[in-house]
Amino acid sequence: MRPTEAAVDGAETQALERGADRALVAAARHSGGRTAAVLGCTVAAAAAALAEPAVLGHTLDLLLSGSPSGPAWTLLCAAVIAAEVALDAAAARLTGEVDGRTTARLRRLGLARLLRTAPHHAARHASGETAARLTAHATEAGRVPAAAAHAVAALLPPIGAVVALFLIDLWTALAFLVGVPLLVLLLRAFARDTLNSVARYQQVQLATAGRLLEALAGARTIAAAGSADRERARILAQLPELGTEGRRMWQVYGGTTARSAALMPMLLYAVLAVGGIRLSAGAIGIGELLAAVRYAGLAAGIGAVTGGLAAVVRGRAAARRTTALLALPVFGHGRKELPADGPGALELRDVRVVREGSTVLHDISLLIPGGSTVAVVGRSGAGKTLFAAVAGRLTDPDAGQVLLDGVPLREVTAEALRREVGYAFDRPVLLGDTVGDAIAFGADAGAGAGTGPAGPGPEAVRAAARAAGADLFVRRLPHGYGTRLADAPMSGGEVQRLGLARAFLRAGRLLVLDDATSSLDTVTARQVERALAHEIRPGTRIVVAHRLSSAVRADLVVWLEDGRVRASGTHDELWQRDPGYRAVFAADAEAGAEGAAVPEATREAAR
Numbered sequence: 001m002r003p004t005e006a007a008v009d010g011a012e013t014q015a016l017e018r019g020a021d022r023a024l025v026a027a028a029r030h031s032g033g034r035t036a037a038v039l040g041c042t043v044a045a046a047a048a049a050l051a052e053p054a055v056l057g058h059t060l061d062l063l064l065s066g067s068p069s070g071p072a073w074t075l076l077c078a079a080v081i082a083a084e085v086a087l088d089a090a091a092a093r094l095t096g097e098v099d100g101r102t103t104a105r106l107r108r109l110g111l112a113r114l115l116r117t118a119p120h121h122a123a124r125h126a127s128g129e130t131a132a133r134l135t136a137h138a139t140e141a142g143r144v145p146a147a148a149a150h151a152v153a154a155l156l157p158p159i160g161a162v163v164a165l166f167l168i169d170l171w172t173a174l175a176f177l178v179g180v181p182l183l184v185l186l187l188r189a190f191a192r193d194t195l196n197s198v199a200r201y202q203q204v205q206l207a208t209a210g211r212l213l214e215a216l217a218g219a220r221t222i223a224a225a226g227s228a229d230r231e232r233a234r235i236l237a238q239l240p241e242l243g244t245e246g247r248r249m250w251q252v253y254g255g256t257t258a259r260s261a262a263l264m265p266m267l268l269y270a271v272l273a274v275g276g277i278r279l280s281a282g283a284i285g286i287g288e289l290l291a292a293v294r295y296a297g298l299a300a301g302i303g304a305v306t307g308g309l310a311a312v313v314r315g316r317a318a319a320r321r322t323t324a325l326l327a328l329p330v331f332g333h334g335r336k337e338l339p340a341d342g343p344g345a346l347e348l349r350d351v352r353v354v355r356e357g358s359t360v361l362h363d364i365s366l367l368i369p370g371g372s373t374v375a376v377v378g379r380s381g382a383g384k385t386l387f388a389a390v391a392g393r394l395t396d397p398d399a400g401q402v403l404l405d406g407v408p409l410r411e412v413t414a415e416a417l418r419r420e421v422g423y424a425f426d427r428p429v430l431l432g433d434t435v436g437d438a439i440a441f442g443a444d445a446g447a448g449a450g451t452g453p454a455g456p457g458p459e460a461v462r463a464a465a466r467a468a469g470a471d472l473f474v475r476r477l478p479h480g481y482g483t484r485l486a487d488a489p490m491s492g493g494e495v496q497r498l499g500l501a502r503a504f505l506r507a508g509r510l511l512v513l514d515d516a517t518s519s520l521d522t523v524t525a526r527q528v529e530r531a532l533a534h535e536i537r538p539g540t541r542i543v544v545a546h547r548l549s550s551a552v553r554a555d556l557v558v559w560l561e562d563g564r565v566r567a568s569g570t571h572d573e574l575w576q577r578d579p580g581y582r583a584v585f586a587a588d589a590e591a592g593a594e595g596a597a598v599p600e601a602t603r604e605a606a607r
């Protein structure tokens, strides 16, 4: 029987809770003993706080009775108070360090997992949500270890104080205990109410951050649609709820503090009244009465635990959000190397890809000879990008396997994959400080032509840019290749050319170009195709293309339809025998695009 959705959700929540607690414990351990030091300091400070009334009361009795040891006890009193203050200060300082380190650790772990998972898993959370998980929520979560230490230590004075009350006088202690059930109920209600509103508050925070980032990414579309006001309303739609939950959190906190503040004097008066009766009966001395009242104050201060408890509750809820990133599956690598000087032969065996429960690539089997150029064509949504992604191992198939020069890609080391498989995308994201850095990104020892052990030299960067048709416009920038990316406004086509240059610089035995020339003009696209054929390290090329010319120049065309290989062969064969194939390029052909009528001649011209 399939588990119900609620059961699955419940199981997932529990797994997340366990994961969050484990991550918090590990992060606390990682703080290098500082969490234990916080606990040590706070416990010692609590012990000093507990000792203080007893020492003070005894000193008062000694001084009232004129005992010669009175001055020595006065000094001891001062020492206990000084120790308490010093220990509190040390705990505060260490707490800051533990908070910072734990937060940093959680962030590092979350970020590392995000970067080690497959792109489609990373995209499971909206980018704004992910940013909030790694920033605000990680900070909140980072406070848990020290807050838990404080909460544990904060329990000691009340518990110790109750024990001390019993040691001083049974009846005075019982007078205090009458009010304890009320305190316990107060704390339980506090924990429950806070947890509910904190969880809701954080959820709304994530959703709002997600919408904000979406809108920032789509700023041009919003401007073009003139829908800025509607968008602002959409982003801020949950603001009232955020306000309500925020206010509710403070109301719970304030209400608990107020109720415990009202309860405390009542308990103190009860102790004072019973203690006074016991004093007049001669059962206790003045010093003991003073100590009993102070212990009652300490014991009633259990309400102070609420502050620490609130931080732990909020932090654990936040930790679940940050550590949800740790549940993303790791995209692992094997230990095998690729055979030296392999030609880049690619084999897909019964490859199937499933997304959101639907099969989007259906059992594809294909042999691509090393060194050939393959055009992957098909209508929008046919599965070309997914095909390119499994071919270069940006994602793993859900069934079947992909082999490069006879080695399953899953078993290849990360280094070999990075060295031998290059990618250029439709909308490349440029990483690095300068334009030169962006081209050299990811190209280090031994990757591509012209790279040395310390990474690619400026000549290699320039050569790659020339091949991608980027050199001219880069040299026109204020500082050429040294221009900061932030100071280099670029068109879509220029960004695409830098993406191509980056891929060319580290071209290995397999190069995958996923619609990577879609924004280039026809002349530049031709120039890039020529460079691919003659200037870049020879190897297998997989070119996802909508242009007819790309199919014309390819050695093999793989025609996809609805996630299946509808046919494969040379462009000429497919063009002659299948009107459906010609329809894929209908617009190009109507526009009289090169090669439509005379594919063979165009192929010659291209070489």
Ligand SMILES: Nc1ncnc2c1ncn2[C@@H]1O[C@H](COP(=O)(O)OP(=O)(O)OP(=O)(O)O)[C@@H](O)[C@H]1O
Binding pocket: 120, 355, 356, 360, 378, 379, 380, 381, 382, 383, 384, 385, 386, 387
């Ligand atoms: N992460 C995903 N979740 C759900 N469906 C997905 C996901 N990725 C791809 N798909 C679906 O798989 C199918 C193939 O997508 P793919 O991006 O490979 O198409 P394509 O041929 O490259 O299209 P285009 O030419 O428009 O870029 C589409 O129907 C798409 O909606």
